[in-house]
Amino acid sequence: MDRIRVGVNGYGVIGKRVADAVHAQPDMHLVGVADIVTDWRIRSAVPRLPVFAATPDAHTGLVDAGIRPAGTLDDLLAQSDVIVDTTPKHVAARNLPRYQAAGVKAIVQGGEAHDTTGHSFVAQANYATALGRDLTRVVSCNTTSIVRVLGALDDAGLLLRARGVLIRRATDPWESHLGGIMNTMVPEPVIPSHQGPDAKTVLPGLDVVTIAAKGAHTQTHNHYWTLQLTREASRDEVLDALRAAPRIAFIRMSDGLVALNSTVELMRDLGRPRGDMWEVAVWEDLVTVDGDEAYLTYQVCNEAIVVPETVDAIRALTGTVTDPAASIRLTDTTLGMRQDFLTPERS
Amino acid sequence: MDRIRVGVNGYGVIGKRVADAVHAQPDMHLVGVADIVTDWRIRSAVPRLPVFAATPDAHTGLVDAGIRPAGTLDDLLAQSDVIVDTTPKHVAARNLPRYQAAGVKAIVQGGEAHDTTGHSFVAQANYATALGRDLTRVVSCNTTSIVRVLGALDDAGLLLRARGVLIRRATDPWESHLGGIMNTMVPEPVIPSHQGPDAKTVLPGLDVVTIAAKGAHTQTHNHYWTLQLTREASRDEVLDALRAAPRIAFIRMSDGLVALNSTVELMRDLGRPRGDMWEVAVWEDLVTVDGDEAYLTYQVCNEAIVVPETVDAIRALTGTVTDPAASIRLTDTTLGMRQDFLTPERS
Structure with missing residues (x-):
């Protein structure tokens, strides 16, 4: 089966973690990340991930810094099955029409209102209701x-x-x-x-x-x-x-x-x-x-807890894994999640 | 009516505030404060209050610093009707026999156990049950x-x-x-x-x-x-x-x-x-x-909230004011307590 092609728009606290987690999944391909900044926050990603420029200004800024962007946000969307929007609160809501015009499924974060997507997601509670949807929101x-x-x-x-x-x-x-x-x-x-x-x-x-x-x-x-x-x-x-x-x-x-x-x-x-x-x-x-x-x-840990949920949401939207427990298990194993940090895991 | 003679043993966070509040009461006379330290904490009190040395070492330390102590802890007790013990947790319990031998009523703070005094005090709740007692504890x-x-x-x-x-x-x-x-x-x-x-x-x-x-x-x-x-x-x-x-x-x-x-x-x-x-x-x-x-x-405000309670406890132990509301009103008026900090008080 082809791997799910995933783009991440917004390389901040959540986005950089989602990008790494997606990159680690055996059934996903990280197309790249996009952002509007051109300073240390995105430049630290350049040696490790394809970096796209989310705006013309960002494109210029990266080029001026001697970095060749992998493309624009439109280029990222053109290569992605799912886009994870981890831009600041309320920016994602404004981006949704663009994603939908590009025919790309989208996941927004908890800063957006429930009505933005009509579906709010926590894997263990309602993975099944997200199957095949175009949009969901991973809650905060x-x-x-x-x-x-x-x-x-x-x-x-x-x-x-x-x-x-x-x-x-x-x-x-x-x-x-x-x-x-x-x-x-x-x-x-x-x-x-x-x-x-x-x-x-x-x-x-x-x-x-x-x-x-x-x-x-x-x-x-x-x-x-x-x-x-x-x-x-x-x-x-x-x-x-x-x-x-x-x-x-x-x-x-x-x-x-x-x-x-x-x-x-x-x-x-x-x-x-x-x-x-x-x-x-x-x-x-x-x-x-x-x-x-x-x-x-x-x-x-506010920086990290939604990352596995976002990975599962990607699978749910694309419908590639229909069993919630199977997706959760795959995500958790890949990331190395634990039920106890100090004692050996029960098998 | 003679004013109630009050000593304070322990010039720390609570003791220094109790001393000032007692000093402000029209029906009380602050005999003085005692402590075991001889640094800035007690020396700042010297120009304002009679300072007693709680131990021989403290006496020597004060004299070495050019300060003439008003006396020893025994001297303070001999001149007091009520001693307020605001020494560190568990020290007060060990001091009680000394106060009782001196025939002085005593108030300890919330760091001590209820059993130490057999009575725990908050003025608006149980002032009346403390009337005439030898001991009480102002809760934390x-x-x-x-x-x-x-x-x-x-x-x-x-x-x-x-x-x-x-x-x-x-x-x-x-x-x-x-x-x-x-x-x-x-x-x-x-x-x-x-x-x-x-x-x-x-x-x-x-x-x-x-x-x-x-x-x-x-x-x-x-x-x-x-x-x-x-x-x-x-x-x-x-x-x-x-x-x-x-x-x-x-x-x-x-x-x-x-x-x-x-x-x-x-x-x-x-x-x-x-x-x-x-x-x-x-x-x-x-x-x-x-x-x-x-x-x-x-x-x-953990530093201050028990101060008015301690003032009321002094009156309750001595029985000079039998109406709880009268004691509370006198304390609150003297200190300038408010029901609202920004609007004029209701009369």
Whole structure:
């Protein structure tokens, strides 16, 4: 079977990770990446990937820097079956007509509204409903984590109601010099924050409310959940439900993973590309169950968590793999995802 | 009536604030403060307050620095009706026999266990039960805030169950150089964290669970609460219940108070001593009520919130003011506490 030809428009925090992940998939061919910038961000890609110029200015800029672009965005589209748009929020929505005119299927990111594509995607929840579609939206990092974790408990028939507090990272590491948040906490100005309602675009039945704030740190989000269960349950039942779902890994305070920075450092030590953590990291020893209530604490690498979902979305749109579990397994194996970072994997 | 003679043992974050607040009360006489240190922390007090040496070493150190101590800790005790112990956690418990031998009533802080004194104090909740006692414990900053806010809703018959996430400050500003927390979040290793259970030492009927973490900031704690009400209620009912309680002030995002640092700066602009905020600052425009659920976000100045409680505890132990509301009013008026920082006070 021919490999799926994939283009990536926008070589930022998400785009560069998606490009690498696509490049690693045995059933995909990365045609190249496009961007409007011409500085270190895109030039670091030149020796490794075909780089296209998303605008005439970018074309000129690359040529002036002594780089020969592989072509224009139109050239990239002409060679692609699927384009992954990882441009900044609201830019992707404006790009969609261009993709559709070129007859290329498109995936946008969580910064766009659900209505932009009419379909929102998290692989383990609704891969099947994306099969053969022209468009989908991979939901944002926090929303992805909510669907994975709450979806796992919902699948086990355990979840009645979820109320969460999300402490978000202030800004991404690469743009911290632009001014992040120092020595304070910044509550989001509206309750509920958008992540809870956004999760319902994938799992409409969830009873979920989120409160969010930004913290004075730059790496990863931190979630605190109070769950009303459908019945009294044991701690093991809750742990088993989480273990049964893909893309959730357990971490433990007893292993010395006592804060966000410990896990960030572990990812570097494990040799992960860019130190990425594609899994939701749930603190196993903080999972607390009291009667029909449960409390969860977990960590979300906002830069990386949507990458495997995007890879699966590519397969779903093209319909080359119809079994969700088969796509998830292929993606996870290729990337080297884990259910536990420190103990040997169960086979 | 003779003024109550008050000594303060421990001139740290809490002690220095208690000393100033006691000094300001018309019915109290500050005998002086004692400490074991002899550096800037205590020497800045020398021109303003009688300074006693808590140990022979401290006595020598002060004399070496050219300062004549007002006496020893025993001298301070001999002149005091009440001693407020604001020494570090667990030191106060060891000091109690000495206070009792001297026949001096004593107040310890929230770092000590409830059993140390057999009574835990928040003025608006249980002033009356402290009348005439020899000992009480003013509960910690977070616990005080929980009792004030949840107690207000409980008094209004509105509160069934409260689940809160507390993002604590990493370390106090004065000791930030000792190593705080940078660029991470540090979840507390046990759920529930101690603050919820601790609130029950004052209000045994509360159904409250807390999850806590430390953030990468140094000033004030930040609470996020999900409340199950006893019935469907309007937002105004919840606001009215909070307004009916003392020591809760409303702040608003619409006034530009959008984060912890905004409120910290406002306290400085209001001319508060040390920039202190004795009130719990509840974001009025974040108070969200949906059927029988309510969501609250508030800010706690951990350095200052227990100061008015400590002042009231002094009156309660001595029994000089038997009406809780009268003591609270006197304390609050003397300190200049507010229900709203930006609009004129209701009379």
